[in-house]
Amino acid sequence: MNRKRIKKIWVDQKVEKATLTSRLLDKLPGVPVEMVAGLEPVKREFRFSPDPVGESKQHLFITEQKSFIRPCPCTPGSVGCGYWTIDLDLNCPFDCSYCILQQYLNWQPLTVNVNREKLRAELESFFQRKADGIIRLGTGELADSLALDELTENSIFLVEAFRGQDRFWLELKSKSDHIRPLLEIKPADNVVLSWSLNPEAIIASEEKGTASLRERLRAAAKAVIHGYRVGFHFDPILHYPGWQADYERLVVEIFKVIPVEAITWVSLGSLRFPAALLPVARRRFPESRMCEQEFIRSAEGKYRYPRPVRLLLYRELGEMLAAYRAEDKIYLCMESVEVWREFLEKIKRGRRNFAFPFPWQG
Amino acid sequence: MAIRLIKPTEINLEDRRFRFTFNPVEERFLRSVKHIGVLQPVLITYREGKPVLVDGWKRVEAARVCGLEELLALEIDDQADDAEIFFLSFSINFSRRPFSLAEKSLAVRKFHDFGLRPADIIENLLPDLEIPPEQKTLEILLEISGLERWLEVIHRKDWKLGTAELLVTFPQEERLWLLQLVEKLTHSQQKEIIENFYSLKRKTEKSLEELARDEEIGEAVRRLLDGKIEAAGMLISVLRKLSSPTVWRLNEAISDRIKKLELPSEISLDFDRTLEKPSLKVALEVDSTRQLKEVIKDLSERLARPEWDGIFELLHYVGD
Numbered sequence: 172m173n174r175k176r177i178k179k180i181w182v183d184q185k186v187e188k189a190t191l192t193s194r195l196l197d198k199l200p201g202v203p204v205e206m207v208a209g210l211e212p213v214k215r216e217f218r219f220s221p222d223p224v225g226e227s228k229q230h231l232f233i234t235e236q237k238s239f240i241r242p243c244p245c246t247p248g249s250v251g252c253g254y255w256t257i258d259l260d261l262n263c264p265f266d267c268s269y270c271i272l273q274q275y276l277n278w279q280p281l282t283v284n285v286n287r288e289k290l291r292a293e294l295e296s297f298f299q300r301k302a303d304g305i306i307r308l309g310t311g312e313l314a315d316s317l318a319l320d321e322l323t324e325n326s327i328f329l330v331e332a333f334r335g336q337d338r339f340w341l342e343l344k345s346k347s348d349h350i351r352p353l354l355e356i357k358p359a360d361n362v363v364l365s366w367s368l369n370p371e372a373i374i375a376s377e378e379k380g381t382a383s384l385r386e387r388l389r390a391a392a393k394a395v396i397h398g399y400r401v402g403f404h405f406d407p408i409l410h411y412p413g414w415q416a417d418y419e420r421l422v423v424e425i426f427k428v429i430p431v432e433a434i435t436w437v438s439l440g441s442l443r444f445p446a447a448l449l450p451v452a453r454r455r456f457p458e459s460r461m462c463e464q465e466f467i468r469s470a471e472g473k474y475r476y477p478r479p480v481r482l483l484l485y486r487e488l489g490e491m492l493a494a495y496r497a498e499d500k501i502y503l504c505m506e507s508v509e510v511w512r513e514f515l516e517k518i519k520r521g522r523r524n525f526a527f528p529f530p531w532q533g
Numbered sequence: 534m535a536i537r538l539i540k541p542t543e544i545n546l547e548d549r550r551f552r553f554t555f556n557p558v559e560e561r562f563l564r565s566v567k568h569i570g571v572l573q574p575v576l577i578t579y580r581e582g583k584p585v586l587v588d589g590w591k592r593v594e595a596a597r598v599c600g601l602e603e604l605l606a607l608e609i610d611d612q613a614d615d616a617e618i619f620f621l622s623f624s625i626n627f628s629r630r631p632f633s634l635a636e637k638s639l640a641v642r643k644f645h646d647f648g649l650r651p652a653d654i655i656e657n658l659l660p661d662l663e664i665p666p667e668q669k670t671l672e673i674l675l676e677i678s679g680l681e682r683w684l685e686v687i688h689r690k691d692w693k694l695g696t697a698e699l700l701v702t703f704p705q706e707e708r709l710w711l712l713q714l715v716e717k718l719t720h721s722q723q724k725e726i727i728e729n730f731y732s733l734k735r736k737t738e739k740s741l742e743e744l745a746r747d748e749e750i751g752e753a754v755r756r757l758l759d760g761k762i763e764a765a766g767m768l769i770s771v772l773r774k775l776s777s778p779t780v781w782r783l784n785e786a787i788s789d790r791i792k793k794l795e796l797p798s799e800i801s802l803d804f805d806r807t808l809e810k811p812s813l814k815v816a817l818e819v820d821s822t823r824q825l826k827e828v829i830k831d832l833s834e835r836l837a838r839p840e841w842d843g844i845f846e847l848l849h850y851v852g853d
Binding site for chain 1: 652667669776850
């Protein structure tokens, strides 16, 4: 995170005296600070900006939250993967043209919740209540897990909270290469560092402010050497002229530096977004042609590529990954039963019926 | 405020500085005015010594149509400035009914031109109008307000902000062309045509004029501009084909094979036009066990036709 990009820090009066608040302020010297009695005055500031979403990404709001853990909502009509999200930070300094947070978070500034003790208690209770099987949890749903990590060091707190909880796997999902704090601690077997990946041309045009492909893969390689498990998310996969060659090169690049054994899971998810994102994305990214492809409106109201196109994307990528013996690590994100079935018939060749439970879940 | 009687013809209806509403005088209101006249006073003020209407446009119009000689009018002090008087006009109407997007845009334009600061419009006025309170929506509303006579079309068809936002991304000449093209259509047709042209234009980087050179688009456009509104369906179909070629092609091919099966009227086949479900729905309509047996037998015999496999292959097609 380029600290120069934070224009102002807003501190919720409720956490004025919290230790983490002081630590965050110390790490951002020279940035104007204002105490506020909640979120509304912060959001009001953005109304007059020609780009409120972009503006919200340059303001840091330090606050607290009542609860953190919730089941991943997935999407109606799709096959869920049993994931749980930890909403520790909200919003992201990166500016991806397709990101649903632009619309979903409604101008929420970069938000850091400092009441970690509440999260610790919630996690302890969660670890006791959830008795069966392996459960995956992650912080990458409403934020990038590592984008602000050099500031917050949330990763260290979380890894320590999960250490020894073998049935609970923590995923830290990112488009950054900010893993320095994680390399300074002992890795944990139930922690997976994962990266969302796209071809370099897409990163350059649609994922503003993120680490390049090479930087992400270099970070992943360092994580593997340090002893972490890693995961990759081809999400969103974009369909455009020349996509096959671009994704093929991307897969080759991965396996140049990452051994297949170090990879815990690979998800595939094609571009999808709620209708309300369309005007926001078109307004904010006039150069992008991402929204001008062929879409259908699915039953849950989202724009998606038509099923024949989605299946083509998944099959091709599945074959590319299978060439490196990674096919059993693949799962689809937010896809219908029909697409799962047709995908698995082709890629898994009948060896397994489904991705879940994962092979390591027994 | 003083009350007086005024001749409807004395009011210059061309001076619309305080008008931002569009609803025309309805027949029922005219009938009421014919029977009992206009009981509620209109609101006027004076500019350069002449009466200017602030509120009561429909009442004055109805009075004129019905040939009333006089109307009750409340006079606002002519020392009050335009901004104060417009606020009064806006507030009176605000309590009566929700405004259309066209009316909202015109009200915002007038507040803006009468000197209300953009920040105040965003913070105080837009939330009252149930419009997202941000700079960009203010800009869109101001743009829309400049569409003059087309505002009435936007009002009548009850446009939403999203359609208006797309429209203002087109250059002025193209906006007017589009409005002329869709003027007489339903709002959903207008919306779909504008959205598809927007998307096609971005995808192909062609102007609307260039897009209209396409044979099929051109034909539908010519007919629509000639006032043949049934050509709207044709235009929408062509635009769908261009913006969604894979789905369109598969739909056509599946429908064609279903047609070739020449099924009797008791058997109907249907499928999900979005192609999300790769299955075929088979429906039988019978009114007796005997007929059901016959229809099933007929259907079984027809299963030897190669079109069936063709249909399922198309439903399971993978590709772009």
